[in-house]
Amino acid sequence: MTTTGPTAAIVAKKHPVDDLLRADRLPHILCPGCGIGTTMHCYLEALVESGVHVDKHVCVSGIGCSGRTAGYVKVDSYHSTHGRALPFALGIAVYRPELTVTVISGDGDLSSIGGNHLIHAARRNVNMTVICINNFNYGMTGGQAGPTTPMTAKSGTTPYGVADKPFNLPHLVNAVGANFVARWSVLHARQLKDSILRGMRKPGFAFIEVLSPCPTGFGRPNDVGEGIEEMLKYHRRCKWDDKARLEDVDIDMLRPDSPVIVGNFVDRDRPAFCPATGAPPASPTGATEESTKERAAMKDAH
Amino acid sequence: MTKTHRKSDQPKNKPLRTPMDLSYAKVPQGQVYVIPERCKECRFCVEFCPQGMLTLSTEINAKGYHYPQIREGREKDCIHCGFCNLVCPEFAIYTHEIAAVDTPIQEGSHEHAVTE
Numbered sequence A: 001m002t003t004t005g006p007t008a009a010i011v012a013k014k015h016p017v018d019d020l021l022r023a024d025r026l027p028h029i030l031c032p033g034c035g036i037g038t039t040m041h042c043y044l045e046a047l048v049e050s051g052v053h054v055d056k057h058v059c060v061s062g063i064g065c066s067g068r069t070a071g072y073v074k075v076d077s078y079h080s081t082h083g084r085a086l087p088f089a090l091g092i093a094v095y096r097p098e099l100t101v102t103v104i105s106g107d108g109d110l111s112s113i114g115g116n117h118l119i120h121a122a123r124r125n126v127n128m129t130v131i132c133i134n135n136f137n138y139g140m141t142g143g144q145a146g147p148t149t150p151m152t153a154k155s156g157t158t159p160y161g162v163a164d165k166p167f168n169l170p171h172l173v174n175a176v177g178a179n180f181v182a183r184w185s186v187l188h189a190r191q192l193k194d195s196i197l198r199g200m201r202k203p204g205f206a207f208i209e210v211l212s213p214c215p216t217g218f219g220r221p222n223d224v225g226e227g228i229e230e231m232l233k234y235h236r237r238c239k240w241d242d243k244a245r246l247e248d249v250d251i252d253m254l255r256p257d258s259p260v261i262v263g264n265f266v267d268r269d270r271p272a273f274c275p276a277t278g279a280p281p282a283s284p285t286g287a288t289e290e291s292t293k294e295r296a297a298m299k300d301a302h
Numbered sequence B: 001m002t003k004t005h006r007k008s009d010q011p012k013n014k015p016l017r018t019p020m021d022l023s024y025a026k027v028p029q030g031q032v033y034v035i036p037e038r039c040k041e042c043r044f045c046v047e048f049c050p051q052g053m054l055t056l057s058t059e060i061n062a063k064g065y066h067y068p069q070i071r072e073g074r075e076k077d078c079i080h081c082g083f084c085n086l087v088c089p090e091f092a093i094y095t096h097e098i099a100a101v102d103t104p105i106q107e108g109s110h111e112h113a114v115t116e
């Protein structure tokens, strides 16, 4: 026992991860009880644990509340256009293979307007980690239904309730061969951080779905309630099963007591996408001698 | 909406078995730090602290939110697990380890502990 014991909470001005944040922009614009900040935090902790220098990390987002992440993390980051985070990140991952590329974006951005990019990036097994923040709606634009919104859910565009079955995203990306597939809720902050780290270290396409409260767009119109109430639902209903059959891991937040299966579902080693040589280039800039020559020739041609 | 405040501020569940290292294990002791101006009163930290030792302040910050503080008499209970820090969406709370304490492990953890 030390002589100076702990005291009541000490008021601080700075947080230990502030150095990795554009802290002058905090508090961020996200609503109270929104899970995006927690996801951002887990990403930064994984980044620190990765041991890879912060200058070798890149964060790419699309448009949406989740897409604001790129504007708050103090790593090289790109706030791309709606739905195009993945092709943008693919360009970086292929041209600069020595970088650790992470995409953090929303369910709408990645699976609706960007849905085709998602399928093909996973199929090609592009070396990147995709953190898909699934809040079951388009939060930023005021709570419209998208391809992850559960059936019967009320939203700005579905006043009588959603009529169609939502995506089961882990099943989708697994079916086309992603190397790593996981799902957590933001309540599983530790497991989420560990999965992001595994994704960063995994060659090929890593996909992590993060279930996240959106009290403003999804919670209130659907009687799910505030962020904390959605978190308590995750606490009650999430079941960790790494070996779950992925065709069975549909989520229905609106059907009381239907389980929500979470876990690290897939970890395989298909070769990662490498269009230039078929093998990852060796030079530190990521450019092979041939590709450098090719690019020089292309420049000359223009 | 249902109220979600915890029924008791005491750690609740008993461990399933007695840890084998109980006689010599040291429990880290943490000091809690809060950045009141960032807090948006989501209550994630209060609800999911495995020690159940946090509560909301009576005062409010500039935006009108109540921020976390330590329950009276619970200053020594923080085990520096770091969960409040990681789960906080606002980067508004964290802990530092200040000592490892010899006292035997607290019996069990709070009902919402999903941190391990």
Ligand SMILES: Cc1ncc(C[n+]2csc(CCOP(=O)(O)OP(=O)(O)O)c2C)c(N)n1
Pocket (backbone or CB within 6 Å): A063, A064, A065, A066, A067, A082, A105, A106, A107, A108, A109, A110, A133, A135, A137, A138, A139, A140, A141, A146
């Ligand atoms: C090309 C284009 N179409 C539509 C929009 C409008 N828009 C902005 S964000 C968004 C949806 C975002 O939803 P999601 O990706 O789930 O992010 P969230 O806000 O829920 O985190 C839409 C439709 C846009 N900005 N650009």
Ligand code: SF4
Pocket (backbone or CB within 6 Å): A029, A030, A031, A033, A034, A035, A036, A065, A066, A135, A139, A140, A213, A214, A215, A216, A217, A218
């Ligand atoms: S609208 Fe939803 S997703 Fe956007 S900041 Fe608010 S709670 Fe988060």
Ligand code: SF4
Pocket (backbone or CB within 6 Å): B030, B032, B048, B049, B050, B051, B052, B053, B054, B077, B078, B079, B080, B081, B082, B083, B084, B085, B095
């Ligand atoms: S570090 Fe753990 S025990 Fe300490 S206040 Fe935070 S959640 Fe509670």
Ligand code: SF4
Pocket (backbone or CB within 6 Å): B038, B039, B040, B041, B042, B043, B044, B045, B046, B067, B068, B087, B088, B089, B090, B091, B092, B093
């Ligand atoms: S988790 Fe963060 S924002 Fe939420 S009540 Fe605690 S300190 Fe405030």
Ligand SMILES: [Mg+2]
Pocket (backbone or CB within 6 Å): A064, A106, A107, A108, A133, A134, A135, A136, A137, A138, A139
């Ligand atoms: Mg969304």
